[in-house]
Amino acid sequence: MLSLLRPLAILAMLSVGSLANAGTIRLTDGTRIPGHATGYDEATEVLSWMGDDGQARELHLDKLDKRSTYSVLKSQVPRDKGEGQLQLANFTRDIELFAHAVRHYGYAEKADPSLKPEIDKQMAILRSMAAKWGMERAREAADKGDLKTAEKWLEKIIVKLPDEPEAAEAKRLIDNYYAKVKAEKTKEIDAHQDEVLVKGLAKAKKAYDSMLAKNKKGLQSKSGSAPVREWEAAAKHGKKALTEIDKFEKKHPEKYTELLGGYRKTVNQQIIEIYMHLANHYSTRSSYNKALDQVNQALAIDPKSTEALSMRNRIQDASSRGLGWWN
């Protein structure tokens, strides 16, 4: 019995070992090769890769796609080597993995604070590249008629990269999409024939429209405290809309329950979006506590909101590691 157990135990240990190193490498033509790395020669830039098919391959970095190349290079640079992290950050930025690059600039500064002037210079290039890249995504979406996605990218540029020239362009362009995208969400209530409903929810609709108007004003206003004022006012209008929906439901219990549930969801989604704008605004200024306050308000509305939970994770990570956001 014991003689059988021993080989099994060894086999189990071996399989755990290979699982721990398991991964996938991707070539420039898109081919994926599952397996694990067995070595890398810095001088020749060749990665030795053992495929799960049992075939050993020698792959020059030129043959790998940008994400796999980044993965290899990252493994060669210790986190506490400032100059190495700076070079890695520049490479990562140039292959348009912007968020990864921001992290490496953060590591570089932490490892060697004397690099800060150079990091600031390179980060400025990153912000400019990221804003142009984001604007391309917005244009691509608009060309396909996907206004919702176009509007989403414009908003991202405005709140994440407010000082870039593209943010000013995004503020202008948002006029083309904002009304149409938001109108789509209230199409149902606008087209409703039930007079009791239309009349009873008139105040809620007015408050909702005011919220949208204030949100747009916040997106289009110049930097400083103006966007915060507008977004805070927008959130208040949103809450007013919810109060009005509640009042209407009390007067007409049961009849409109499902419909009103849908309206509440639409209003809540918009309020959460506004809190996310505020959280982004504070995060870019490293006011992480204020940013977390906004996220917590969003989570009080919807504890399962993926956007709010993701934002909270990012903020906590940036503040606990002492890494900068985007500015």
Next chain:
Amino acid sequence: MRTTLLLLSVALALTLASCESNKSNEPSSDVPCICGTDEAILDGCAHPLCLAGETNPDNPDCVCGRMEFDEEN
């Protein structure tokens, strides 16, 4: 007696506060891994493994961790 009660209350309050703060500092695991999407390029992925600098084995596009090399070679 009063002092003991007061001390106990303070200790309880501090314990509760520390539990709460530990809980809220844990990255939420309800966040999906979005590595490989356009959104992640600008926002970054907020999945707990990615934030911890590890690769998410469930997403072949994830490159958040360091590539590990087989020790035998």
